[in-house]
Amino acid sequence: MKFLPLIWRNLARNKLRTALTAGAIGLAVSLVCLLLTMPSGLDMLLNQVASNTRVVVHNEAGLVYPLPYSDLQKIRSLPGVVAAASWTWYGGVFEVEKGVTFPNFAVEPEPLGSVWADWKIDAKQLEDFRRYRDGAIVGRATLKRQGWKIGDLITLKGTLYPVDLSFRIVGEIPNERAPHFLFQREYLDQALKAAGRNLDTLGIVWVRVDDPARVAPLMAQIDQMFKNSEAETASETEKSYFASFFSMLSAFVTIILIVTGLVALCIVFIAANTASMSVRERLGEIAVLKALGFGRRLIFATLVAEAVILSGLGGAFGALASLGFTQLLHARASSWNSSLGPLGSFIVTETILVQGLFLALFVGMISGVVPAFGAARRSVAATLREVF
Amino acid sequence: MIELQDVSRVYHRGADEIHALEHVTLHIARGRFAALMGPSGSGKSTLLNILAGLDRPSRGSVVVAGQKLNDLSEDELAAFRARHVGFVFQFFNLIPVLNARQNVELPLLLTHLGKAERRERAQTALRVVGLGERAEHTPSELSGGEQQRVAIARAIVTDPEIVVADEPTGDLDAKNAVEILALLRDLARDFGKTVVMVTHDPRGEAFVDEIHHLDKGVLGDPAPEPRA
DSSP states (O other): OTTHHHHHHHHTTTHHHHHHHHHHHHHHHHHHHHHHHHHHHHHHHHHHHSOTTEEEEEETTOTTSOEETHHHHHHHTSTTEEEEEEEEEOOOEESGGGTEEOOEEEEOSTTHHHHTGGGOOOHHHHHHHHHOTTEEEEEHHHHHHHTOOTTOEEEEBOSSSSOOEEEEEEEEEOOTTOOOEEEEHHHHHHHHHHTTOOOOEESEEEEEESOGGGHHHHHHHHHHHTTTSSSOEEEEEHHHHHHHHTHHHHHHHHHHHHHHHHHHHHHHHHHHHHHHHHHHHTHHHHHHHHHHTOOHHHHHHHHHHHHHHHHHHHHHHHHHHHHHHHHHHHHHOSSOBTTTBGGGGOOOOHHHHHHHHHHHHHHHHHHHHHHHHHHHHSOHHHHHHHHO | OEEEEEEEEEEEETTEEEEEEEEEEEEEOTTOEEEEEOSTTSSHHHHHHHHTTSSOOSEEEEEETTEEGGGOOHHHHHHHHHHHEEEEOTTOOOOTTSOHHHHHHGGGGGSSOOHHHHHHHHHHHHHHTTOGGGTTOOGGGSOHHHHHHHHHHHHHTTOOSEEEEESTTTTSOHHHHHHHHHHHHHHHHHHOOEEEEEOOOGGGGGTOSEEEEEETTEEOOOEEOOOO
8 A cells, every 4th residue: 555656646647648648547437337227128128028927939940831720729728818809901002102011910899908918008099990890000109100199090002912901090000119010910800801812810919927937937838739730839938038139139249348458458468568668768767766775566556547547547447437328318217218218227337337347447457467477577788878 | 784706697598598697795884975987788687686686697696685585586575665665766766746745645555654744754754855844846846956856756655775866867867866876875974875876877986885896797896985
């Protein structure tokens, strides 16, 4: 501790250089901390959007392959299944010339309120959805984007099926991020029959399970039930289902983390260069200290401590700045927000703060070791001869 | 106090061998103020470095303050210097970011003294060299003579037996040079320090007890001089 004032004075010797180096390290640590929030932020986001009692069942060959519609009844008959509903991709396009589209699915209206109870769709709107064959329930995100409101009439042009369908909007999914456009399967079925075709398949089945503990065995039971059938199934939790849509983002995160690692490496070089310059400028002073009796270990320790303190201060500043930034975003939007997107979910945790600080200290240590080692080993007499 | 026996120092510069000192035998008794004089490149500073424990001889024996320096490791030599030797350099070599008192305190950081005690001793050393009132000034706020006084205070603050001074008047005007020489003489005469000074300054001859002339690494016969 008694050497701290000496270390501190040396750090304050060239204030601009010290500030710039600490700033560079702080910026890098801040960047690393923000990026480290992404995996846990995505997980938190998935937990927010995905129910732990909802399971999705699709064709094992992939989402684009259909399942027999009869599978839905078989699944509903299993113990533990509270409700099940199918989604069949209609592929309707609004304003063909502009290519306006959104995820639109044919669904059974009766189980809608049970399977997606967490969506909290207004009871009256659910009732209207059941009552009107051409009714549609639309996610708030799509409603806002298209400027629609309940009661509007719209027509979608079929791209997968040779039928165009006109709908009246009878309800909304009250969630800012919901893009869905759901309508009665019966409506599509009748339109296809009129065109001489049958709707005997479905895209995926959503299953609401009565107990989270029963989810895993039920998924296994469903897949076992359809094993060796013409269309084998693959069941997964809703979280896992959504996670697959984030897989590209995960790869992106991996790339960003690699780039961040490289940035951190660059910062090591910058800090090492600063430490080297600082030591080079003070070779004479270091030789004098050695002449006064400062041993090699002490010289080495004070120079490394100097680099570590500089880096630690920069890192602490950067980590706290990233914490403040994410807290600010979180205060504005705790989860999804139309203007901030998912950013409110990315929080710098205590663990990330500690990781950021350790990174900074590690950078300081690495950057300080080489010049400090060189200075400590240098002969006093030779340095005094060269410098003075 | 200082016993060098048949000391030689050879440097290697590429394929060349430079004989900085050759068979130097030197004895300086406790409390003496000795000057090492000679032309540039005669080996004065090399000899000073060796007897102060900054450099090692290629051959021969060096015993200072009862300690044979040949056998000491780098760290032991550093500890020896901290305990027994005070240094004064030509260009003062104060740490520019520290004030006078903090500069003087530096060697005391290597002791077990507490902060208050270190501060008190540094202040005392500054008073001894006549700079008690300038303790809070940084080197850039002090004149050359004052800076050299601070360097002398730093050299004596640990109460070493030996003070070595390498051209202590080389960067000073005549008035300050005389004052510094007188101060070094007082350290030997009044405080019993053994002071060894490398100098070109002929004014130094009037202050020292003995002069050792070096030429091409070879020590001439000692020439005791009366103090002024």
